[in-house]
Amino acid sequence: MRFDPALPYLRLAWCLGFSTSLSPDCPHPLLDRDGEIEKWFGLSARELEEKGLPKAARRRLLDRNRGRDMALAMLRETERLGMGLLWPGHPDWPRELEEQADAPPVLWFLGTPSALDAALFTVVGTRHPSPYGIQAGTQFSEALALGGCHIVSGLARGIDSIGHRAALKNGSPTIAVLGSSLDQLYPPENKELARGILRAGGLLLSEFPPGQQAFKNSFPRRNRILAFLGRGVLVVEATLRSGTLITAEWAATRGKPVWAIPGPFGSPSSRGCHKLIREGAFLADHPAGLLQDLELEPQTPAFSREGLSDLDLQVLEQLRQGPTPPDALSTATRSEIQRVLASLEILKAKGLVRRLEGSLYARTRYS
Template sequence: MLHHLREWIALSELPGIGPGLLLQLVQRTQTAPVELLNLSDDSLKALKLRPDTTQHILAYKQGKWPGDEYFNSIEAWLAEPHNHLISYASPDYPPLLKAIPDPPLMLYVSGDPGVLHLPQLAIVGSRAASRNGVELSKSFASSLTAAGMTITSGLARGVDGAAHRAAVELSRPTIAVLGSGLKKIYPRQHQRLADSIITQGGALVSEYPLSMPPLAYNFPRRNRIISGLSAGVLVIEAAKRSGSLITARLALEQGREVFALPGALNNPQSHGCHDLIREGAILVETSAQIIEPLASLLGSYHYEERQADAESVRLSESETLLLDQMGYQLVTLEQLIGLTGQPASVLLPQLVGMELSGYIENTPDGYQRLI
C-alpha cells in the first residue's frame, strides 16, 4: 500500500533539509523530488548537504532507512477508517497550500481529505483568551461557517478550540492543523473535540510523523500550513509575541488576507491585533466585513448579519446607567466607585447580576463590557 509513498515519507523525514530547501534543490538539479534519493554518490557530494542528510540518503539507497517496522506501523494506521496520506505529488494535495514557498511534502490526514479543497478561513488567537475572546471566536466561526466558509485552526485551547466547537455544533466540517503527530493529540483535553471534528466531516492534519510529540518548535512551523490552506486569517486576541502573530505574518507573506479584531487599549491580549492593524491587517467588527472580500470563493450565498435585538437586552435603569459608565475599556471596581459615586456595597450586586447575565466579564484586571 505504501510503495508509491515510501520515497515521499523518506524525503519528508530527512534531517537537515526542509521542504523549502528541498524544492530549491529540485529546481537546481532539474530532478523530481523523489529522484534526489537516488542520485549518485558524486552528485550527492556536489550538493554539499549536511553529513547526516547524506548518510540518511545513502541508508535509504541501501534499504536500511526508514525500517520495515516503521512502514508497517504507518500501513496499520492507514488501514483504520478515515486515515489518509497525501504526498506533494498527489492530485489530492491542496493547490492553495502547494503555492506557499515551503509546502509540506506529506500530509497525514484523519477525516475527510476532500475538505482541504473547500474555501477556508483561519481563526487563531490566544490560548489564554478572555471569556469575551472565546465568545467572539464562537460567534465569528458560527457566522462564517453558516456563510459557507470552512474554519481552519490549530486545536489549541482558547480561541482555536472555540472556533472548532462552533463549527462542530453546526454539524459542519472544520480543519485542525496539529503541531504533533496524529497519534499524539495535543492538548489531551481536546481529544473528544478532535473525534467530533472527524465525526462531523472535518479533518485533522499534520505534516509530522504519527507519533511525533508536541515539541515547542513544531508549532511555529505548523502555522504556515494553517495560513497556507486558508484564503484569509482572522486574529482574535493576541499578545505582542504569540503564535497567532506568526500565523498572520506568514499569511501576509503568502499573499492571503489578514483580519484583526480591535480590543481594549489596556488589554495585553489586544496589543498584537493592534500591531497587525497598523501593519496593514483589515480591522473588522462583523463577519460580513470578512465575507465581502472573500465572497468570490463562496459562489452565491445568502447571508444576513444578525444584530442584537435591543428589546432582548433587559436591564434595570441603574444597570443601564452603570453599563454606559463602564464604556468598553477595562475598568476596576475602584474606578467604578469614582465614576458613579456609589459604594461597593451597591455596585457589587449589580455587577454580579450583569456578569451572570452575560453583559460583562470580571477579569483579573477589571470588568470588561461584552454587549
C-alpha cells in the same frame, strides 16, 4: 501496499527531519523541490552541499538504504494505525499547498479529505482568550461557517478550540492541523473535540509521523500549514509574543490576506492584533464586514429528513418548544430514555441539535 507512491515523499520527509526549525524568513532549502523528487536521492555529497542543505539532511540523503527502511517503517505503522496519507500528486492533496515550496512532503490524516474541497479559512489566536476574545472568536467563526467556509485551525486550547466548536455547532466540517502526530494528540483534553470533528465529516492533519509527541518547534512548523491552507487568516486575540503572529507572518509572506480583530487598548491580548493592523492587516471589526470583504453571503442549508427515523423526527418536533432535557423528550415521545439519547446523538452528529448546559438539548438553525 496502497501507499507505495508515497514512499519517496516519506523518504524526503525523514531526510529533512521532523524537528528542523522553520520560519518565514528562513525556510529549509530542501523544501524548494523543483523537478522530480527522486533526483534528491541521486545527488552527490558535493552537490547536496552546494544546494545549502544542512549536514544532517545531507547525511540522511546519502544513507539511501536507511532512508528506504525508515520510509517503509513509517508506512507500516501508518497502515497499522488506520491513518491515511496525502502527498503531492495524490488526488486529495490540498491544492493550496501545490505552489508552496515550504509545504511538507507528506501529510497524515484521519477523517474526510473532501473537507479540503470547500473554501477554507484559517482562524487562530491566543490559548488564553479573554471573555471578549471568546465572544469575538465564536461570532466570527460562526459567520465564516454560515458563509460556506470550512474553518482551519490548530486544535489548541483557546481560540483554536473555539473556532472548531463554532463550526461544528453550525453543522460545518472543520479541519484541524496538529502540532503532534495523530496518535499523540495534543492537548489531550481535546480528544473529544477531535472525535467530534471526525463525526461531523471534518479532517485531522499532521506532518508528523506516528508516535511523534508535540515539542517546542512543532507548533511554529505547524503554523505555516495553517497559513497556507486558508484563503485568508483571521487573528482573534494575540499578545506581542504569541505564536499566532508566526501564522500571520507566514501568510503575509505568501501573499495571503490577514485580518485582525481590534480589542481594548489596554489588553495585552489585543496588542498583537493592533500590531498586525498597523503593519497592514485588514481590520475585522464585525463578522458581517469580514463576509463582505470575502464576498460571501450567509447560507442556511435546507433541512433534510433523509436518514432520520420516526423517533428522530419526533424529537425534533418536541424541541420546537425550546430547550428540553432527555427525560422530558422520553415522556413526550413515549420512548425509552436510551433510545432518545441515541436519537439525540444522531441528531447532534448531523448538526440538527446541540447540547446546552444543564443537560438540555436545542435545535440548531439547520433544523
